[in-house]
Amino acid sequence: MKCRLVYLLILLLPVIGAIGCATLERSTDLSGDQALVVEARRRLANDPMTSDLRLGIQADDGIVTLTGRLNHPSQGPQAVGIVRGISGVRGVIDQTLRF
Numbered sequence: 001m002k003c004r005l006v007y008l009l010i011l012l013l014p015v016i017g018a019i020g021c022a023t024l025e026r027s028t029d030l031s032g033d034q035a036l037v038v039e040a041r042r043r044l045a046n047d048p049m050t051s052d053l054r055l056g057i058q059a060d061d062g063i064v065t066l067t068g069r070l071n072h073p074s075q076g077p078q079a080v081g082i083v084r085g086i087s088g089v090r091g092v093i094d095q096t097l098r099f
Contacts, residue, residue, distance in 0.1 A: 032059075032062070032088060033059035033060060033061070033062070034059075035088070036059040036062065036064055036086060036088055036089060037057050037058065037059050037064075039086050040057050040059075040064060040082070040083045040086060040089075041057060043082050043083070043085075043086065044057075044079060044082055044083070047078065047082055049074070049075060049078045050075055050078055050079050050082065052071065053068065053070065053071070053075060053079065054068055054069075055067065055068040055079065055096065056068050057083075059089075061090070062088055062089060062090035062091070063089075063090055063091045063092075063093060064083050064086075064089055064091070064092050064093070065092075065093040065095060066079055066080065066083065066092065066093070066094050066095060066096055067095045067096060068096055068097070069096070069097045069099065070096050070097065070098050070099065071099070073098045075096075076094055076096050076098060079094075079096070080092045080094050
């Protein structure tokens with residue numbers, strides 16, 4: 001009886017491992033809009049002209065909305081251009097405040 005149980009566990013371990021890995025992959029996969037927000041934040045943070053901005057970034061069905069305060073008027077067009085260059089972005093709504 002004990003040998004059968006051990007044998008069954010040995011046979012099931014790869015199946016359990018495969019199910020666990022598939023679940024892990026799905027849980028870390030971002031939805032399209034979430035991925036756009038993450039990529040927009042990354043690209044804006046890496047650009048010298050926009051790296052100091054604290055913008056709100058939202059995405060809905062590929063339309064990205066930028067909100068927040070700009071330090072210089074030229075940062076708005078720069079941020080919009082960066083976000084427009086992301087694959088999957090269908091449009092950008094600029095609601096930033098310029099001072």
